[in-house]
Amino acid sequence: MDNNANQEYASMDATAKKKFKYWQIKTIIITMIGYAVFYFVRKNFSFAIPGLTAEYGITKTSFGIIMTLITIIYGVSRFLNGILADRVNARYQMSIGLFLCALANFAFGWGADLSTLFTGQTDGPMFTNTMVFIFGAFLILNNLVQGSGFPPVARLLTHWIPQHELATKMSIWNTSHSIGAALIAILSGYIMSSLGTNLSANPEVIASIAANLKVDVNDAVKMKSVIESASHYGAWKWCFWIPAAIALIGSIGLFISLRDTPSSVGLPELHKTYKKGKESSAEFKAFVRKSVYRNRYIWILGIANFFVYVVRFAVLDWGPTFLKEARGMTLSNAGWTVAVFEIFGIIGMLVAGWVTDKYLAGKAHRTSLYCMIGVAVFMTIFLYMPSNSPQWVMIFVLAMSGFFIYGPQALIGIAAANQATNRAAATANGLTGMFGYASGLVSGVGVGFMVDSISKVNPGKAWDYVFMMMIGMALIGVFVFALMWKAKAHGYDELEN
Numbered sequence: 001m002d003n004n005a006n007q008e009y010a011s012m013d014a015t016a017k018k019k020f021k022y023w024q025i026k027t028i029i030i031t032m033i034g035y036a037v038f039y040f041v042r043k044n045f046s047f048a049i050p051g052l053t054a055e056y057g058i059t060k061t062s063f064g065i066i067m068t069l070i071t072i073i074y075g076v077s078r079f080l081n082g083i084l085a086d087r088v089n090a091r092y093q094m095s096i097g098l099f100l101c102a103l104a105n106f107a108f109g110w111g112a113d114l115s116t117l118f119t120g121q122t123d124g125p126m127f128t129n130t131m132v133f134i135f136g137a138f139l140i141l142n143n144l145v146q147g148s149g150f151p152p153v154a155r156l157l158t159h160w161i162p163q164h165e166l167a168t169k170m171s172i173w174n175t176s177h178s179i180g181a182a183l184i185a186i187l188s189g190y191i192m193s194s195l196g197t198n199l200s201a202n203p204e205v206i207a208s209i210a211a212n213l214k215v216d217v218n219d220a221v222k223m224k225s226v227i228e229s230a231s232h233y234g235a236w237k238w239c240f241w242i243p244a245a246i247a248l249i250g251s252i253g254l255f256i257s258l259r260d261t262p263s264s265v266g267l268p269e270l271h272k273t274y275k276k277g278k279e280s281s282a283e284f285k286a287f288v289r290k291s292v293y294r295n296r297y298i299w300i301l302g303i304a305n306f307f308v309y310v311v312r313f314a315v316l317d318w319g320p321t322f323l324k325e326a327r328g329m330t331l332s333n334a335g336w337t338v339a340v341f342e343i344f345g346i347i348g349m350l351v352a353g354w355v356t357d358k359y360l361a362g363k364a365h366r367t368s369l370y371c372m373i374g375v376a377v378f379m380t381i382f383l384y385m386p387s388n389s390p391q392w393v394m395i396f397v398l399a400m401s402g403f404f405i406y407g408p409q410a411l412i413g414i415a416a417a418n419q420a421t422n423r424a425a426a427t428a429n430g431l432t433g434m435f436g437y438a439s440g441l442v443s444g445v446g447v448g449f450m451v452d453s454i455s456k457v458n459p460g461k462a463w464d465y466v467f468m469m470m471i472g473m474a475l476i477g478v479f480v481f482a483l484m485w486k487a488k489a490h491g492y493d494e495l496e497n
Helices: 003-010 014-040 045-056 060-085 090-108 111-119 125-146 150-160 163-194 203-212 220-231 235-257 282-293 296-327 331-359 364-383 391-420 425-437 440-457 459-482 492-496
Strands: none
Touching: 014 090, 014 150, 014 163, 014 235, 045 060, 045 125, 045 163, 045 203, 045 220, 045 235, 045 296, 060 090, 060 125, 060 150, 060 425, 060 440, 090 125, 090 150, 090 235, 111 125, 150 163, 150 391, 150 425, 163 235, 163 331, 163 391, 203 220, 282 296, 282 391, 282 425, 296 331, 296 364, 296 391, 296 425, 296 440, 296 459, 331 364, 331 391, 364 391, 364 459, 391 425, 440 459
């Protein structure tokens, strides 16, 4: 336990403690809301995919390539923003980043119009390829600034939360991931099933969508999906515009409400602090090299994060498409199913944080190992469930996978912050985050290519192979976490000496 931090907090008078508690709670709540809104302008793209596929015939491989590119770009952005976050004010970094993401999402909605402007066409291969390029370009720009969301928070919270409370309270904060993803799933599902133009009576539109989805017009069952897409033609644009408006308001709220550290509001710091000039010196760089780049536990956490994120993103990015194609759900119901996955994830990360502080002395890596075993078990149950199983059972089993996967998703950031201490927490989280988002090589283009390829020879089994892959990734994650079983909970003992 970090006794120096405990003594610093205990030495405050009643007025200072009250003020500290007020700003601690306010900081947690404001950053939770802010980071949840970042999800509104990042995870909305997944719900636009079915509409874009139906209207323009863009392949899953193309979407997979885009997802892979933006995921890798986001990982690099997390790393670079992590380095930056240990040196700049979190208030400016988060608010400006969210504002730029809002602008990029407004531009997404005009993707088809820009393609028409550049090509002079409204359909055909040149139009579609140009549109894919435009989406890819804007998504890359969006994800270059998306990395300004978590790294500043990783540093910020270590200044406001004592180390012995960090797993519990940061797990509460980490529910912002699931809250954001669940809310955007519900909102986007509603948008895709309610907005747009009803063109279901237009035979040319019906024929075009059927051709893009490769549906036989004589197949009455699959034509229901075609009719649904035609009934909400162009709804995908609102999947970008409405979240962008929310993000614009959120960026203003962050700028007005957020403050950086306890000292910025006249309170004492929990840990030893260093002047900014000294932090940019060779001494600070040497500290970062030792605590982050030469710390084997940070690298183990980063590698583990790769496998955690493969499972998490495979469900988040492809969940709506998978549930519609393999389970016959409407997009609205698919949105609610993904939301339930996220809600169970919230419960899971809260339980994981509490267990870590209460029973495992802050050793988050051990909790993460147990969680990955749970992921593998429930993914396996989901894979081998009979096809005629009640839908609520299927949703529950998938949700339990969310319960377990969000434990390590939250705890890896906590473990990295503790190992590197608050002095280099953002840099450590940037590095582990880069590994996590490199998972897009598998969860993005890997899944897209896998589904397209297997569907050509065995259409009914493509998504089963995706789940087999995710189970394998979860089991590898168990092994990686086991490599740091004997690691200490944190590195503050050395820092405070």
